[in-house]
Structure formats: structure tokens, C-alpha cells
Amino acid sequence: MSAAPLPPLLLVGCGRMGSALLAGWRRAGVSAVVAVDPARPPGVDGEVRYVSRPEEINARLHPAAVILAIKPQEAEAVLPTYRRFTESAFFLSIMAGRRIAGIAEALGRSARVIRAMPNTPASIGKGVSVACPGPGVGEAERALATRLLGAVGKVAWVEDEALLDPVTAVSGSGPAYVFLLAELLEAARRERPSPRVRVNGGGGGGPRARSRPACSARWARWRGSRMRRCAIR
Ligand SMILES: NC(=O)c1ccc[n+]([C@@H]2O[C@H](COP(=O)([O-])OP(=O)(O)OC[C@H]3O[C@@H](n4cnc5c(N)ncnc54)[C@H](OP(=O)(O)O)[C@@H]3O)[C@@H](O)[C@H]2O)c1
Numbered sequence: 001m002s003a004a005p006l007p008p009l010l011l012v013g014c015g016r017m018g019s020a021l022l023a024g025w026r027r028a029g030v031s032a033v034v035a036v037d038p039a040r041p042p043g044v045d046g047e048v049r050y051v052s053r054p055e056e057i058n059a060r061l062h063p064a065a066v067i068l069a070i071k072p073q074e075a076e077a078v079l080p081t082y083r084r085f086t087e088s089a090f091f092l093s094i095m096a097g098r099r100i101a102g103i104a105e106a107l108g109r110s111a112r113v114i115r116a117m118p119n120t121p122a123s124i125g126k127g128v129s130v131a132c133p134g135p136g137v138g139e140a141e142r143a144l145a146t147r148l149l150g151a152v153g154k155v156a157w158v159e160d161e162a163l164l165d166p167v168t169a170v171s172g173s174g175p176a177y178v179f180l181l182a183e184l185l186e187a188a189r190r191e192r193p194s195p196r197v198r199v200n201g202g203g204g205g206g207p208r209a210r211s212r213p214a215c216s217a218r219w220a221r222w223r224g225s226r227m228r229r230c231a232i233r
Contacts, residue, residue, distance in 0.1 A: 005029040006147060010063040010089070012036050012082065013070035014050070017094060020123040021067065022048065024151030027125070034061050054081045065144055068093040068103070079106035086111045090141040092131075092148060094118055096168055100134035100161055112136045114145045117167050118152065120175040127153030130167040132160070 006025055011018055014037035022035060030047050038052045051057060066085050070078055072095040082091075090112040093103050104111045116131035129149040133142060142157070149155045158164065 003028070003147075005031045006151075007064035007144070008032040008061060009148075010034050010036070010057065010061065010066045010082075010085065012054075012066060012068050012078065013074075014040055015069065016120075017118060017122065018067070018069035020127075020152055021069065021094075021118075021148065024122070024125060025148065028147070028151040032061070034058065034063070063089045065089055065141075065148065066091050067148065068095055070095065072096055072098050075103070075106065079103065083108050090114065090137065090145075092116060092145050094129075096172065100132070104134060110136070112138075112141055114141065115161065115164060116145065116149055117164055117172045118149060119172050122152035125152055128156070128171055129153060130156045130158055130164065130171065132158050132164055134161075 006028060008031055009025065011022060011033055014022060014035040018035065018037065022033065025033065026047070033048045034057050035048055035050050036052070036054055036057065037050065040050050040052070042050050042052050042056070044050070049058070063085060066082055066089050068075075068079070068091060075095060075098055085091075086108040087110070091103065091107060092114045093100075094116050095103075096117065098115070100113045100115050103113045103115070107113070111134075113134040114131055114137055115134065116129050118127050118129040121127045122129070129152070131142075131145055131149060146155050146157075158167070
């Protein structure tokens with residue numbers, strides 16, 4: 001049985017991560033999304049309507065969730081514009097380093113805010129997101145946030161917001177370090193080409209025994225003595 005389509009959503013910021021989420025929601029099935037982003041050409045594409053300014057959001061849109069995928073440094077200027085959704089919707093913020101209390105302060109103290117940290121593999125549906133609920137967030141909001149983040153990978157929840165800092169450092173930023181290492185290795189290899197290193201595995205004693213004859217001889221001596229002891233008994 002396929003799940004019901006996602007309810008109407010408002011996406012603020014449709015850059016790399018916003019687009020990755022949007023693609024996941026479309027795969028999962030969504031009823032209506034308005035995506036606000038000055039960098040994208042306005043228009044309609046299936047269930048998604050792109051607008052460049054919040055003033056262009058259709059007054060008939062009643063989103064269940066407002067997803068904040070703008071850069072953290074834009075939060076102060078942008079968030080107050082979305083205060084009008086505070087009573088009817090909850091906010092799912094993926095902005096790195098922006099705390100729940102600060103987001104709620106900008107949106108109105110009664111705002112229900114879930115803060116989450118996805119990571120780059122979300123762009124191929126293999127991400128890992130860790131989410132933390134703010135005050136007033138109930139089971140229904142958690143369930144929908146799990147669906148929204150789960151559309152691009154796995155989801156875990158923490159109750160202590162402080163844990164999102166190590167999550168940001170390791171899982172959120174980790175892929176960037178892996179890509180950097182791969183790029184550096186590639187650059188180093190281009191600068192100093194070296195013959196291919198080949199690990200020669202196979203049967204018998206395995207690669208360790210083959211590449212370490214001294215160790216292999218010690219192992220044979222130990223095994224021989226064990227065999228002799230067994231035979232005496
Ligand atoms: N990328 C990741 O791997 C990753 C992982 C975890 C969390 N995050 C978080 O996700 C957020 C977005 O990151 P990103 O990598 O997707 O950045 P991004 O590609 O720069 O996307 C941000 C988008 O928001 C647009 N924007 C700027 N002002 C806006 C406004 N007033 N209203 C609506 N949209 C506006 C930007 O347009 P302009 O380009 O014209 O400014 C841009 O298209 C950040 O807070 C980041 O910390 C990202």
C-alpha cells in the first residue's frame with residue numbers, strides 16, 4: 001500500500017539542499033509545494049510552484065510545514081516574513097548552527113520549530129539527517145518531519161539540541177572532508193604518478209602470510225608445536 005501524498009509545503013530556499021529535499025518529496029508524492037527562491041526562474045512544474053519573493057505566495061496556500069533551507073546568515077532578514085505561518089504550520093529548519101530558540105524568537109515565541117541536520121548524500125537519496133524537536137512540537141509534527149527528511153535518506157532524532165553540534169561536525173560536514181581528501185589524492189597522483197600498488201590476496205595463508213614471511217614462519221612453528229602436543233595426548 002503506498003503512503004498518502006505529503007501535505008502542502010512551503011520551501012524557503014531552493015538551492016542545493018532545498019532542491020535535494022524537493023526532489024525527494026516529489027518521489028514520495030506531494031500534493032502542493034511553493035518554493036521561494038530569488039535565484040530560480042518563477043514558474044510551475046507539476047505540483048511545485050516556484051516564486052522569487054514571499055509576496056508571490058498564493059494566499060490560498062495553507063502549508064502544514066515551512067521548511068527553512070536558506071543560508072544561516074540570511075535568517076535574521078528572512079524569517080520575520082514568515083511569521084504569518086506560525087500559528088498554522090510548524091517550521092523545519094536545516095540551517096547549520098541556527099538554534100531553535102533563535103529561530104522561534106524571529107518567528108514568534110509560539111512557533112513550533114524542528115531543527116535538523118541533513119548531509120550531502122541527500123542529493124542521491126542516501127543522506128542521514130538528525131532532527132531535534134523544539135518546545136511545543138508534537139507527535140504529528142515529528143511524524144511529518146520524519147517523512148520529509150526520510151524522503152532523502154535515514155532519519156534519527158535527538159532530544160538534546162547540543163548533540164546537533166557534533167552531528168553537524170561529523171555527519172553534516174564529514175562528506176565534504178571525504179571529497180576534499182579524494183580531490184587531494186587525485187591532485188597528488190597527477191603531480192607524482194606512481195606505479196599501481198596491488199594487494200595480492202588469495203587462498204592459503206592470505207595476503208598477510210604472503211607479504212610477511214617472517215610472521216608466516218613463526219605461525220608455522222607455533223602451529224607445529226600445537227600439533228605435536230595434540231598428538232602426544
Ligand atoms: N549543502 C549541504 O550539504 C547542507 C547540509 C546540511 C545543512 N545545510 C544547510 O542548508 C541550508 C542551505 O544550504 P545550501 O547548500 O542548499 O545553500 P544554497 O545552495 O546557497 O541554497 C540557498 C538558497 O537560498 C536562496 N535564497 C537566498 N535568499 C533567499 C530568500 N530571502 N528567500 C528564499 N531563498 C533565498 C539562495 O539564493 P541566492 O543564491 O540567490 O542567494 C540559494 O538558492 C544552509 O543553511 C545550510 O547550512 C546544507
